[in-house]
Amino acid sequence: MIVMFGIFLLTLLVITAVAIVRTENLFVAVMLMGIASLLIAANFFLLDAADVALTEAAIGAGISTVLFLSALALTSERERTKSSRRLLSLAVVVAATLVLIYATFDKPRFGAADAPVHTHVAPWYLENTPKYIDIPNVVTAVLGSFRGYDTLGEVFVVFTAGIGVLFLLGSGAAAGALPEEKVNEGLRHHLIPRVVGRVVIPFILLFGLYVQFHGEYGPGGGFQAGAIVAAAIVLFALLEGEQRALAVLPQRVLLVLMACGPLIYGAVGIAGIALGGNFLDYSPLLSDPVKGQQLGILIIEAGVGITVTGVLLSIFHAFAARGR
């Protein structure tokens, strides 16, 4: 039954992908990409990867759709068609597809217990998480502690991407004060979205905090929570006008938040060295090594969430500032 459902979702995904390639209206393409992300998220969930599903739904279907739309506001809605070298690209795509299909023949069967992923380090993680870290969600243990280096790298990737976008677009801080009539008022004249937004936004923020700090017990963590908090503030900016969102969280604060995550993460790592352990070893943080691991994971997850929120909001404001 689950396999049938997975095949159904994947078929829809292929149809959506073909539609994305074929449509010339970029607005439709953005909406279809959101649908594709949601389909993939459902598929991840079927495969019991709830953490990845949550990330994909929050970032792929939620925030990146908003960012694509704000990018689209700066450019035209139609795709410029280019017809040269179509045969060459077709040949390349067909060849790559054949190679990939050929490569799948060597993959282990779906759900096979003797697949390399199930025999390499995964059993060790599952066996030793209760002993070393003692939190129910093994994914968070792997992400935060066992593979802490990888997550540090991911935080730096997010940070670097944010810096890159701000270099390209400008942070909007230099634009200075706007003339009165050009101030973006958002949907302030639309009563219903504003009232409902005021009711809902605090709960979205609360849910973001829940996802942030519940990551040790269930699906969640800094990446998802950062996207959810950023989504709440983007919603606020859309409803109440960008100026009021910037009054709550000015651009210079966002820039500090962006840098905070890698700093907090690195500081926890160096604190491990200073207290006599290895880099990113959280055990020496407290007298009880297990409690130290839990504290370390809590702090680095907070750092991740802060950076993701800062980067996403900076990018959103940068796009919005270009649109004026």
Add this chain to the structure above:
Amino acid sequence: MATVLDILSWVLLTLGGVSVLIGGIGALRMPDLYTRMHAASVTDSMGAILVLTGIMLQAGWSLVTIKLIAILLFLLLTSPTSSNALASAALLAGTRPFAETQQDREDVT
């Protein structure tokens, strides 16, 4: 008691699925944006309520039910709002409702 709840829950789930299907067919078959939104809102309102209530009966009294109630409340607040925002944005952008008869056209313009 458990059997009654099970049957009730499956009736609700089936009715919910039927409403989603009706919403989908309506969204494809209706002539213009506003009537399509009207059809699609069957999915949001009836579909969501029936399916979520059906799942709640399956879950029994537990934390899952509380979470489902929260999801239902969120959907009941946000989906009419987004429909309202979509319809008013379409009206502001100049999308006119589909007019079948001469009288309709005079009413629209």
